[in-house]
Amino acid sequence: MILNKQAMQQALKRIDELQNDIVEKSKNIEGADEYIQEKMKLFKLNEEKRQELKILQMQEEQLTEQFLASS
Numbered sequence: 001m002i003l004n005k006q007a008m009q010q011a012l013k014r015i016d017e018l019q020n021d022i023v024e025k026s027k028n029i030e031g032a033d034e035y036i037q038e039k040m041k042l043f044k045l046n047e048e049k050r051q052e053l054k055i056l057q058m059q060e061e062q063l064t065e066q067f068l069a070s071s
Contacts, residue, residue, distance in 0.1 A: 026032040 023036065026036065
């Protein structure tokens, strides 16, 4: 399935709308603000760690390529 730029923008807009709707509805639940704050903190940490892992994997690949090239 190939998505064009306009379809992708519409999908992202709809995702934002749904996320905002969930946030608004969750404000009626006790402890939701704390939950969302903690969840976002963990999400950001997860993204940082994924990026660090990606960098490590690239370094490992480069090391292997350099080693094999010098053999």
